[in-house]
Amino acid sequence: MHINILAIESSCDDTSAAVMQDTKVLSNVIAGQDVHFSYGGVVPELASRAHQQHIIPVVDTAIVSSGLQKTDIDAVAYTNGPGLLGSLMVGTSFAKAFALAINIPLIEVDHLDAHIMAHFIAGQHPSPPEFPFLCLTVSGGHTQITVVKDHLHHTIIGKTIDDAAGEAFDKAAKILGLGYPGGPIIDKLAKKGNKHKFLFSEPKIAGLDFSYSGLKTSFLYHIRDNIKKDPDYITNNINSLVASIQETIINILIHKVTLAAKKTGITTIALAGGVSANSALRERILEEGEKNKWKVFIPNIEYTTDNAAMIGITGYYKYKAKLFSSLDATPYTRSSSK
Ligand code: KG4
Numbered sequence: 001m002h003i004n005i006l007a008i009e010s011s012c013d014d015t016s017a018a019v020m021q022d023t024k025v026l027s028n029v030i031a032g033q034d035v036h037f038s039y040g041g042v043v044p045e046l047a048s049r050a051h052q053q054h055i056i057p058v059v060d061t062a063i064v065s066s067g068l069q070k071t072d073i074d075a076v077a078y079t080n081g082p083g084l085l086g087s088l089m090v091g092t093s094f095a096k097a098f099a100l101a102i103n104i105p106l107i108e109v110d111h112l113d114a115h116i117m118a119h120f121i122a123g124q125h126p127s128p129p130e131f132p133f134l135c136l137t138v139s140g141g142h143t144q145i146t147v148v149k150d151h152l153h154h155t156i157i158g159k160t161i162d163d164a165a166g167e168a169f170d171k172a173a174k175i176l177g178l179g180y181p182g183g184p185i186i187d188k189l190a191k192k193g194n195k196h197k198f199l200f201s202e203p204k205i206a207g208l209d210f211s212y213s214g215l216k217t218s219f220l221y222h223i224r225d226n227i228k229k230d231p232d233y234i235t236n237n238i239n240s241l242v243a244s245i246q247e248t249i250i251n252i253l254i255h256k257v258t259l260a261a262k263k264t265g266i267t268t269i270a271l272a273g274g275v276s277a278n279s280a281l282r283e284r285i286l287e288e289g290e291k292n293k294w295k296v297f298i299p300n301i302e303y304t305t306d307n308a309a310m311i312g313i314t315g316y317y318k319y320k321a322k323l324f325s326s327l328d329a330t331p332y333t334r335s336s337s338k
């Protein structure tokens with residue numbers, strides 16, 4: 001017997017719905033929101049409104065393109081946090097109404113667990129990572145290292161104490177006037193730059209925690225001071241500026257993940273979250289893997305940034321464990337442990 005799950009993700013600025021059959025993706029539809037581009041970040045109220053407009057057509061398209069009927073669906077999985085409250089409310093309300101209407105169970109999914117679980121979506125790796133493994137999850141709102149004990153038990157052993165790695169990309173891009181989200185823009189421009197041209201210092205945070213706010217500030221001062229001397233400083237140096245800041249962001253990540261591998265003795269390392277789409281980070285973790293004899297797992301690009309398939313795969317494992325949620329479940333904006 002197959003398990004068919006409709007999954008919904010609406011935690012930030014993408015509205016996504018997927019239909020999964022066991023671990024296989026039958027459809028995965030994502031509607032982005034261009035409305036935030038000129039603001040240099042997501043505007044929560046605009047995000048909620050766009051989710052409201054997108055949710056029904058996105059779910060409809062996901063069901064139609066899956067080839068299944070509504071009546072074939074066994075459960076609805078949805079993101080209940082962390083994220084923007086208004087955005088989460090749209091997905092949550094829709095998921096509850098759908099589950100109630102056709103009398104199927106509801107499964108709540110943590111967005112960060114889902115980024116990690118994306119590795120179990122069929123067809124990505126010859127075989128998924130073996131437990132226990134370490135996952136470096138890098139997104140717009142979170143940066144963390146997790147010990148993944150099994151599909152359902154994840155323990156965070158290091159996290160950011162201020163900004164996330166994705167935020168560092170986005171804020172650097174905003175300082176340079178490059179638009180939002182900054183990560184993909186910096187990734188592209190950095191290919192043409194010299195990553196050793198500018199040196200930005202790494203924070204000295206003990207243990208496995210991360211910090212990115214100092215880097216953002218020193219980058220801001222660097223730009224401010226140099227623009228005084230040369231008004232065209234950004235234009236004249238854009239590619240090397242982004243290559244150098246990207247290199248520092250990556251060095252911080254690699255430094256901590258190397259420490260985590262040493263401390264735990266775990267040598268299977270996975271990468272997850274929106275920033276794992278970064279081409280330089282993907283290359284670097286593979287190089288480090290070879291050097292340190294790690295077994296490295298990198299998600300397919302389509303499962304790095306927010307998508308409902310990752311919610312669906314998590315929902316599948318929760319369904320098998322009969323971990324259903326009630327219609328009273330409320331979304332949360334932050335997770336205390338994260
Ligand atoms: O996981 P995600 O889609 O959403 C959150 O859960 O936050 O991650 C979004 C973040 C943004 O900060 C975006 O700039 C970053 O991922 N990102 C990238 C790249 N693609 C997306 N950062 C660096 N390089 C990329 N290619």
Ligand code: ZN
Pocket residue numbers: 111115139140273274305306
């Ligand atoms: Zn995410």
